[in-house]
Amino acid sequence: MELEQARDWLRTAVAEARAGRAEGGIPIGAALYGPDGELLGRGRNRRVQDGDPATHAETAAFRDAGRRRSYRGTTMVTTLSPCWYCSGLVRQFGISRVVVGEAGTFSGGHAWLAAHGVEVVLLDDPACGALMREFVAANPGLWNEDIGL
Numbered sequence: 533m534e535l536e537q538a539r540d541w542l543r544t545a546v547a548e549a550r551a552g553r554a555e556g557g558i559p560i561g562a563a564l565y566g567p568d569g570e571l572l573g574r575g576r577n578r579r580v581q582d583g584d585p586a587t588h589a590e591t592a593a594f595r596d597a598g599r600r601r602s603y604r605g606t607t608m609v610t611t612l613s614p615c616w617y618c619s620g621l622v623r624q625f626g627i628s629r630v631v632v633g634e635a636g637t638f639s640g641g642h643a644w645l646a647a648h649g650v651e652v653v654l655l656d657d658p659a660c661g662a663l664m665r666e667f668v669a670a671n672p673g674l675w676n677e678d679i680g681l
């Protein structure tokens with residue numbers, strides 16, 4: 533896909549991440565886009581807000597999109613490299629493409645997804661990196677809880 537398109541879609545995920553930070557949550561956001569570029573769903577990590585460790589940004593965006601017969605041609609856009617749980621979701625439902633804002637703070641399953649035929653676009657976006665570095669430095673215990681350390 534064109535990088536310009538990927539960066540444009542990433543803005544939706546970054547807005548979700550920033551909203552999460554403003555709520556005192558973990559600043560990871562995601563959005564699911566359809567084959568024709570329509571926004572299907574968006575969401576953010578809600579571990580803190582809902583006391584729910586299972587609501588990651590990607591699962592929130594996925595649930596927000598509601599039911600679909602097929603995920604062929606859809607794109608999961610996320611501010612941070614997807615963890616194994618969310619990488620599993622991408623493969624389970626056959627999501628075709630993943631746009632990753634950054635993988636420097638945390639490197640999850642994006643290489644595994646690429647090895648299994650998912651198109652992965654890694655953007656190394658400075659805003660995503662800054663959001664996470666700032667968060668991890670201020671909340672190391674919360675971050676370790678989120679990534680299971």
Ligand SMILES: [Zn+2]
Nearest residue numbers: 588615617618
């Ligand atoms: Zn996840």
